[in-house]
Amino acid sequence: MKKTLKVLNELREKGLIQDYAIGGAIAALRWTEPFFTQDLDIYILLKEVDDEEKGLVVLSPIYEYLKSKGYVWKAHWIMIEGVPVDIFPADPLEKEAIKQAKEVEYEGVKTKVIVPEYLIALFLRAGRNKDRRKIEMLLEQCQIDRGRLQRILSQYGLDEKFRELEEKGYGR
Amino acid sequence: MEGERKIVIDERVLRRRDLFEEEEVARRGRAKLPFEEKIKILIDLQKLARDWGGKKDVIIWEI
Numbered sequence: 001m002k003k004t005l006k007v008l009n010e011l012r013e014k015g016l017i018q019d020y021a022i023g024g025a026i027a028a029l030r031w032t033e034p035f036f037t038q039d040l041d042i043y044i045l046l047k048e049v050d051d052e053e054k055g056l057v058v059l060s061p062i063y064e065y066l067k068s069k070g071y072v073w074k075a076h077w078i079m080i081e082g083v084p085v086d087i088f089p090a091d092p093l094e095k096e097a098i099k100q101a102k103e104v105e106y107e108g109v110k111t112k113v114i115v116p117e118y119l120i121a122l123f124l125r126a127g128r129n130k131d132r133r134k135i136e137m138l139l140e141q142c143q144i145d146r147g148r149l150q151r152i153l154s155q156y157g158l159d160e161k162f163r164e165l166e167e168k169g170y171g172r
Numbered sequence: 173m174e175g176e177r178k179i180v181i182d183e184r185v186l187r188r189r190d191l192f193e194e195e196e197v198a199r200r201g202r203a204k205l206p207f208e209e210k211i212k213i214l215i216d217l218q219k220l221a222r223d224w225g226g227k228k229d230v231i232i233w234e235i
Binding site: 001002003029030031032033034035036037038074079081082083084104106107140141142 | 196199200202203205207208210211213214217218221230231233234235
Protein backbone atom coordinates (compact mmCIF):
# COMPACT_ATOMS: atom_id res chain seq x y z
CA MET A 1 0.00 0.00 0.00
CA LYS A 2 2.81 2.39 0.90
CA LYS A 3 4.63 1.64 -2.36
CA THR A 4 1.37 1.91 -4.29
CA LEU A 5 0.83 5.42 -2.95
CA LYS A 6 4.41 6.36 -3.84
CA VAL A 7 3.74 5.30 -7.45
CA LEU A 8 0.55 7.37 -7.53
CA ASN A 9 2.50 10.35 -6.22
CA GLU A 10 5.05 9.77 -8.99
CA LEU A 11 2.27 10.14 -11.58
CA ARG A 12 1.65 13.61 -10.21
CA GLU A 13 5.34 14.51 -9.88
CA LYS A 14 5.98 13.48 -13.49
CA GLY A 15 3.09 15.61 -14.69
CA LEU A 16 1.03 12.69 -15.96
CA ILE A 17 -1.81 13.80 -13.73
CA GLN A 18 -2.58 17.07 -12.04
CA ASP A 19 -3.80 15.54 -8.80
CA TYR A 20 -5.52 12.48 -7.36
CA ALA A 21 -7.45 11.32 -4.33
CA ILE A 22 -8.40 7.98 -2.88
CA GLY A 23 -12.13 7.33 -3.20
CA GLY A 24 -14.47 4.36 -2.93
CA ALA A 25 -14.35 1.82 -0.15
CA ILE A 26 -10.81 2.61 1.01
CA ALA A 27 -11.69 6.27 1.43
CA ALA A 28 -14.80 5.24 3.39
CA LEU A 29 -12.67 2.90 5.48
CA ARG A 30 -10.42 5.83 6.36
CA TRP A 31 -13.40 7.35 8.17
CA THR A 32 -15.25 4.24 9.41
CA GLU A 33 -14.44 0.93 11.04
CA PRO A 34 -12.55 -1.50 8.78
CA PHE A 35 -14.57 -3.67 6.39
CA PHE A 36 -13.79 -6.03 3.55
CA THR A 37 -13.00 -4.64 0.15
CA GLN A 38 -10.85 -5.71 -2.73
CA ASP A 39 -9.62 -2.73 -4.70
CA LEU A 40 -8.24 0.76 -4.39
CA ASP A 41 -10.28 3.36 -6.30
CA ILE A 42 -8.30 6.39 -7.42
CA TYR A 43 -9.88 9.50 -8.91
CA ILE A 44 -7.58 11.61 -11.03
CA LEU A 45 -7.49 15.15 -12.34
CA LEU A 46 -5.87 15.25 -15.75
CA LYS A 47 -3.67 18.10 -16.93
CA GLU A 48 -4.65 18.02 -20.58
CA VAL A 49 -8.20 19.14 -21.03
CA ASP A 50 -8.33 19.59 -24.82
CA ASP A 51 -9.36 16.04 -25.54
CA GLU A 52 -11.64 15.96 -22.53
CA GLU A 53 -13.59 18.87 -23.93
CA LYS A 54 -14.22 16.73 -27.00
CA GLY A 55 -15.63 14.07 -24.71
CA LEU A 56 -12.50 11.94 -24.95
CA VAL A 57 -10.45 11.07 -21.89
CA VAL A 58 -7.01 9.76 -22.78
CA LEU A 59 -5.41 7.65 -20.09
CA SER A 60 -2.85 5.99 -22.36
CA PRO A 61 0.20 7.95 -21.08
CA ILE A 62 -0.62 6.93 -17.51
CA TYR A 63 -1.04 3.28 -18.38
CA GLU A 64 2.04 3.31 -20.63
CA TYR A 65 4.07 4.69 -17.74
CA LEU A 66 2.71 2.09 -15.33
CA LYS A 67 3.30 -0.67 -17.87
CA SER A 68 6.88 0.51 -18.36
CA LYS A 69 7.40 0.05 -14.63
CA GLY A 70 6.27 -3.56 -14.94
CA TYR A 71 2.76 -3.26 -13.55
CA VAL A 72 0.28 -5.62 -15.15
CA TRP A 73 -3.45 -5.87 -15.63
CA LYS A 74 -5.53 -8.31 -13.65
CA ALA A 75 -9.18 -8.27 -14.75
CA HIS A 76 -10.13 -4.55 -14.81
CA TRP A 77 -7.47 -3.56 -12.28
CA ILE A 78 -3.91 -2.52 -12.75
CA MET A 79 -1.80 -4.21 -10.10
CA ILE A 80 0.47 -1.58 -8.54
CA GLU A 81 2.86 -3.01 -5.97
CA GLY A 82 0.50 -5.84 -5.10
CA VAL A 83 -2.63 -3.73 -4.84
CA PRO A 84 -5.43 -3.86 -7.44
CA VAL A 85 -6.11 -0.29 -8.51
CA ASP A 86 -8.99 1.21 -10.50
CA ILE A 87 -8.22 4.63 -11.99
CA PHE A 88 -11.12 6.94 -12.81
CA PRO A 89 -10.81 10.28 -14.60
CA ALA A 90 -12.85 12.66 -12.51
CA ASP A 91 -16.21 14.14 -13.56
CA PRO A 92 -17.32 17.51 -12.10
CA LEU A 93 -18.44 16.13 -8.72
CA GLU A 94 -15.33 13.99 -8.42
CA LYS A 95 -13.10 16.92 -9.43
CA GLU A 96 -14.51 18.96 -6.59
CA ALA A 97 -14.10 15.97 -4.26
CA ILE A 98 -10.41 15.72 -5.20
CA LYS A 99 -9.86 19.44 -4.64
CA GLN A 100 -11.54 19.24 -1.24
CA ALA A 101 -9.91 15.93 -0.25
CA LYS A 102 -7.99 15.73 3.00
CA GLU A 103 -4.24 15.35 2.94
CA VAL A 104 -3.20 12.42 5.10
CA GLU A 105 -0.10 10.31 5.59
CA TYR A 106 0.16 6.57 5.24
CA GLU A 107 3.36 5.26 6.81
CA GLY A 108 4.99 8.60 6.09
CA VAL A 109 3.76 8.85 2.48
CA LYS A 110 1.51 11.80 1.74
CA THR A 111 -1.76 11.12 -0.03
CA LYS A 112 -5.27 12.56 -0.27
CA VAL A 113 -8.54 10.96 0.79
CA ILE A 114 -12.00 12.11 -0.22
CA VAL A 115 -13.88 13.44 2.80
CA PRO A 116 -17.10 11.86 4.11
CA GLU A 117 -19.49 14.53 2.76
CA TYR A 118 -18.29 14.02 -0.83
CA LEU A 119 -18.14 10.25 -0.38
CA ILE A 120 -21.79 10.25 0.66
CA ALA A 121 -22.69 12.21 -2.48
CA LEU A 122 -20.66 9.85 -4.67
CA PHE A 123 -22.10 6.70 -3.08
CA LEU A 124 -25.57 8.17 -3.28
CA ARG A 125 -25.13 8.83 -6.98
CA ALA A 126 -23.82 5.29 -7.57
CA GLY A 127 -26.86 3.99 -5.71
CA ARG A 128 -26.02 0.30 -5.33
CA ASN A 129 -26.82 -1.61 -2.14
CA LYS A 130 -23.16 -1.71 -1.15
CA ASP A 131 -22.96 2.06 -1.64
CA ARG A 132 -25.96 2.62 0.61
CA ARG A 133 -24.34 0.47 3.30
CA LYS A 134 -21.25 2.67 3.17
CA ILE A 135 -23.37 5.82 3.47
CA GLU A 136 -24.98 4.31 6.55
CA MET A 137 -21.58 3.59 8.10
CA LEU A 138 -20.33 7.10 7.35
CA LEU A 139 -23.42 8.70 8.86
CA GLU A 140 -23.21 6.54 11.96
CA GLN A 141 -19.52 6.43 12.63
CA CYS A 142 -17.93 9.75 11.76
CA GLN A 143 -18.53 13.44 12.12
CA ILE A 144 -20.49 14.79 9.18
CA ASP A 145 -20.71 18.47 8.42
CA ARG A 146 -24.44 18.51 7.63
CA GLY A 147 -24.33 21.99 6.12
CA ARG A 148 -21.52 21.04 3.78
CA LEU A 149 -23.26 17.79 2.84
CA GLN A 150 -26.48 19.65 2.10
CA ARG A 151 -24.67 22.12 -0.14
CA ILE A 152 -23.05 19.31 -2.14
CA LEU A 153 -26.30 17.36 -2.45
CA SER A 154 -28.19 20.46 -3.63
CA GLN A 155 -25.47 21.45 -6.08
CA TYR A 156 -25.48 18.03 -7.74
CA GLY A 157 -29.22 17.35 -7.57
CA LEU A 158 -28.96 14.57 -5.01
CA ASP A 159 -31.28 15.98 -2.31
CA GLU A 160 -34.21 13.79 -3.23
CA LYS A 161 -32.13 10.62 -3.30
CA PHE A 162 -30.75 11.43 0.13
CA ARG A 163 -34.20 12.15 1.53
CA GLU A 164 -35.44 8.81 0.22
CA LEU A 165 -32.47 7.07 1.80
CA GLU A 166 -33.12 8.69 5.17
CA GLU A 167 -36.80 7.80 4.98
CA LYS A 168 -35.86 4.17 4.52
CA GLY A 169 -34.13 4.36 7.88
CA TYR A 170 -30.51 4.73 6.90
CA GLY A 171 -28.33 6.99 8.96
CA ARG A 172 -30.56 7.22 12.00
CA MET B 173 -40.81 -9.32 24.98
CA GLU B 174 -37.70 -10.63 23.19
CA GLY B 175 -35.83 -7.31 23.48
CA GLU B 176 -36.28 -7.20 27.25
CA ARG B 177 -34.64 -10.56 28.02
CA LYS B 178 -31.67 -10.15 30.33
CA ILE B 179 -28.21 -11.42 29.51
CA VAL B 180 -25.69 -11.95 32.28
CA ILE B 181 -22.02 -11.31 31.49
CA ASP B 182 -19.79 -11.64 34.55
CA GLU B 183 -21.45 -9.27 37.02
CA ARG B 184 -23.28 -7.24 34.41
CA VAL B 185 -26.93 -7.76 33.56
CA LEU B 186 -27.69 -6.43 30.13
CA ARG B 187 -30.65 -6.20 27.83
CA ARG B 188 -30.16 -7.02 24.18
CA ARG B 189 -30.49 -3.35 23.25
CA ASP B 190 -27.70 -2.52 25.72
CA LEU B 191 -25.46 -4.91 23.81
CA PHE B 192 -26.45 -3.30 20.53
CA GLU B 193 -25.67 0.15 21.92
CA GLU B 194 -22.29 -1.05 23.18
CA GLU B 195 -21.59 -2.50 19.75
CA GLU B 196 -22.35 0.89 18.15
CA VAL B 197 -19.97 2.61 20.56
CA ALA B 198 -17.30 0.03 19.72
CA ARG B 199 -17.83 0.58 15.98
CA ARG B 200 -17.36 4.33 16.39
CA GLY B 201 -14.21 3.55 18.38
CA ARG B 202 -12.86 1.34 15.59
CA ALA B 203 -13.61 4.14 13.13
CA LYS B 204 -10.95 6.18 14.94
CA LEU B 205 -8.16 3.63 14.50
CA PRO B 206 -5.13 4.84 12.49
CA PHE B 207 -5.41 4.34 8.72
CA GLU B 208 -2.42 1.96 8.76
CA GLU B 209 -4.09 -0.20 11.39
CA LYS B 210 -7.28 -0.35 9.37
CA ILE B 211 -5.39 -1.48 6.27
CA LYS B 212 -3.78 -4.28 8.31
CA ILE B 213 -7.26 -5.35 9.44
CA LEU B 214 -8.46 -5.16 5.82
CA ILE B 215 -5.68 -7.54 4.79
CA ASP B 216 -6.71 -9.94 7.56
CA LEU B 217 -10.27 -9.73 6.23
CA GLN B 218 -9.02 -10.47 2.71
CA LYS B 219 -7.17 -13.55 4.03
CA LEU B 220 -10.28 -14.59 5.92
CA ALA B 221 -12.42 -14.27 2.79
CA ARG B 222 -9.94 -16.37 0.83
CA ASP B 223 -9.17 -19.05 3.40
CA TRP B 224 -12.47 -19.34 5.24
CA GLY B 225 -14.95 -17.80 2.87
CA GLY B 226 -13.85 -19.97 -0.03
CA LYS B 227 -13.21 -16.95 -2.24
CA LYS B 228 -10.10 -18.28 -3.92
CA ASP B 229 -9.80 -15.31 -6.27
CA VAL B 230 -9.47 -12.70 -3.50
CA ILE B 231 -6.28 -10.69 -3.90
CA ILE B 232 -4.35 -10.20 -0.70
CA TRP B 233 -2.79 -6.74 -0.67
CA GLU B 234 0.89 -6.26 -0.16
CA ILE B 235 1.93 -3.69 2.41
